[in-house]
Amino acid sequence: MYPTDFEADTSHLTLAEDGAYNRLLRLMWMTAGCSLPADDAWIMRRMRVDEDTFYTVVKVVMDEFFTVQKGRLISPRLAKEYQKTDVAHKKRVAAGSKGGAAKALKTNKSGSTNAKAMLKQPEPEPELIKREAKASPKKAHRLPENWTLPKQYGDWAIEQGWPDQAVRLEAEKFRDFWVSKAGRDAAKLDWLATWRNWMRNSKTPKFSAITGGHNGQPANKSEQRVTSFVSGARGAS
Structure with a gap:
């Protein structure tokens, strides 16, 4: 404008x-x-x-x-x-084409003397790209029939509050269940995680219910009355 x-x-x-x-x-x-x-x-x-x-x-x-x-x-x-602009644009395109063609011709002439020499040169061998070996995926496996509770499994359960006696009992139940289980679900990727879930879902009580109560005392009033009765009977005799 x-x-x-x-x-x-x-x-x-x-x-x-x-x-x-x-x-x-x-x-x-x-x-x-x-x-x-x-x-x-x-x-x-x-x-x-x-x-x-x-x-x-x-x-x-x-x-x-x-x-x-x-x-x-x-x-x-x-x-x-618009026509002026269009004509100018076409002239620029034409000039660019001629310039490119002339440059290509010049390059072709100057490079013709070296063409034979270039053809005699062997092509470089492609570099071999080393591929990193992919880590094999972890496979699921069944629990061995001779399985025994690993120390890591037992330590974790005791840290969560189960007494040693309860852990041993659950380990036997765990082994018998998974060794006898059939089908695809019997194979697990992570047996430690399976053990943890097993103990979390276990109905075996923690702490005093197995050991006999706090400081070795009976866990409920009924047991306390029986213990008192037995103790009294022994004292009377």
Whole structure:
């Protein structure tokens, strides 16, 4: 745009008409062939205006600055600028093509003397890329028939509060259950985790219920009465 020329030709337009004119020019410039369909309904939708605005603003600008040729709305001044730009672009493309061809020809001539020598040179052998061995995936396996409770398993259970006697009992139950179990579920990836879940789900009580109560005392009142009775009977004898 040439601001001085543009202002001289459009200074009589209202602000709305000036905006409509600028938008029409931009739409044309972005469209192949630098023209728009001479279709009022299409232009109305593309300009995003209602019918009243179209006929009182856009249509006024179209009638003054644009012409219709072969069903297309064009701006004679814009078409000339577009043509200049298109020609200049084609010239740049043509010049670039010629320059590239000349450069390729020059390279070809200068390199022709070395062509035979280059052909005699053996091609370098491709480097061998060492692939890291993938770690073999962990496989599930059954519990061995001669399984005994590992120290790690027992230590964990005792730390959780089960007395030694209860841990031994659960270990026997654990071995008998999994050794005799059939099917795919009998194989496990992590037997330590299986043991932990086994103990968590176990109904064997912790602490005093197995050892006989706190400090060796009976765990419930019924046992306390029996113990007192036995003790009394021994004292009387």
